Amino acid sequence: MPDPKYLKPWHGLPRDKIHWNPTVDENVCIGCGTCVTGCSRLVYRFDFEKNKSVVYDPLNCLVGCTTCANICPANAISFPSLETVDSLIAQATVHHAIEDDLIGRKAELFNPAEEHQNKHKFIVDKKIQAGPKNLLVYLKPESANDKLKEFVPGQYANVCSPDKNWLCRSYSVCNIPDKEESYVQLYVRLEDGGRFTGWMFSEMKEGDVLNLKGPFGAFRYQSAEDKSLLFIARGAGFAPIKSIIEQILEADPQRNITLYWGVTDTDDFCLLKPIKEWLSIDTNFHCVLTARVVSSDFAPPVGVVFHQGTVYNALANSYFEDFDLVNMDAYLAGPSKTIKEVINVLIIKGFPKDRIFVDSFGLK
Incomplete structure (x- = not known):
């Protein structure tokens, strides 16, 4: 029987509704037992008569884990596509459950020494809804000392709501912020069920002050001039x-x-x-x-x-x-x-x- 401690919901989703567990190809398995002894969740048992590994409690398996398949010397173990997990994480309810869990454990998980110092305060100068699900946001620095030239085309910033206990969200900067264009332009797409984009569309107002962290990312122009x-x-x-x-x-x-x-x-x-x-x-x-x-x-x-x-x-x-x-x-x-x-x-x-x-x- 599955262990009850492994049957708790996975980021708000019932574990028994998630198809994620290994499959052993008996014709390929060489009976080394590496998967059986290496899995701490007791997903496997060992058939000593056939000298084969057997998937016994599939619901004990940690969603997204493929360690046993990675170390199987005979490549006898397979899993569903990782796109299965990607599609789960893409769900707003799952993302929000992960976010709430992180925030609830902040005292345990946060190391103040690792806090980024490159923070900027920006004022929402313009908020333009361009279609049912698209928002163009123009942010001006609150202080003239903010170095807009730190943002290199292709990079992104983490945007934080000042009055919501949520994690920051990452948005690529879609202009070249400099002296002539003294603002940061963001292109925001409304996510179905998304709490942050929902807030930006319905509650965020022109004049609000947002915290920006960054810039981050290595995506940038790096080609020779003749390309x-x-x-x-x-x-x-x-x-x-x-x-x-x-x-x-x-x-x-x-x-x-x-x-x-x-x-x-x-x-x-x-x-x-x-x-x-x-x-x-x-x-x-x-x-x-x-x-x-x-x-x-x-x-x-x-x-x-x-x-x-x-x-x-x-x-x-x-x-x-x-x-x-x-x-x-x-x-x-x-x-x-x-x-x-x-x-x-x-x-x-x-x-x-x-x-x-x-x-x-x-x-x-």
Whole structure:
């Protein structure tokens, strides 16, 4: 029988509703017993007659753990895809349960010596809802001494609500904050059931003061000047891509750039204005937009190719013969599932894997 202490809910979800446990291929198992003796949760028993390991209490298994499969010398143990766990963690209720658990144990888990010192106070200068699920937030530093130039295009900041006992949320900066543009622009996507994005949409007001920590992240422009550039973004992954493209065009207005940006619904194209500007100043700039759902009043900007479907399918159906792949770099940002699919299609197309740069949010 499963041990009751292992049957407690997993971040608010009933353990018996989660399909996560090992499977032993009896034809491959060599009977070494490593999995049986190595699992402290007593998931396994040993069949001394057959000299085989047996999964006896699958619900004892820790969700997400694959240690036994990793150390099995015969590769006889398999688990469901880790996407099973990814899909659970993506649920707002699970994320909130993890957050509440962390906050409840802060005295036990927090080390004051590790607290980041690079904090900034920013005022919500403008809050613009651009479509049903998209928010553009403009933050100005409360103090003139705040060093906006610390933010490098492609990096992100941790945004904290001043009056909610929640963890900070990470958002890529989607502009180049400097003396001329003395604000930080954030692109916020409303998450279904999300408490933080729900607060930003419904409760956060212009004039509110937010705490920002950062900048963080190593995703940034790192290509030689003679390289052609391919940018691929999904959803709010366009934010860091936008800031990097602006950085490049500021120095080289005729750079050879191709952009793919995919969203769920054409109502999510909340930042088309800069794309129109790029098309007007750079004759070597090309753009492909994709969306699964097309609003009746949507019209792509002049010069933009539109594909109904996913950004992955648009890339898979594209001909890359006109691209000099040896002299081209690719920059990717968006959800991990999309990024993995895009990397696969790029490699199939012949793109060098070492010339593909991925936002840290993209892969888990």
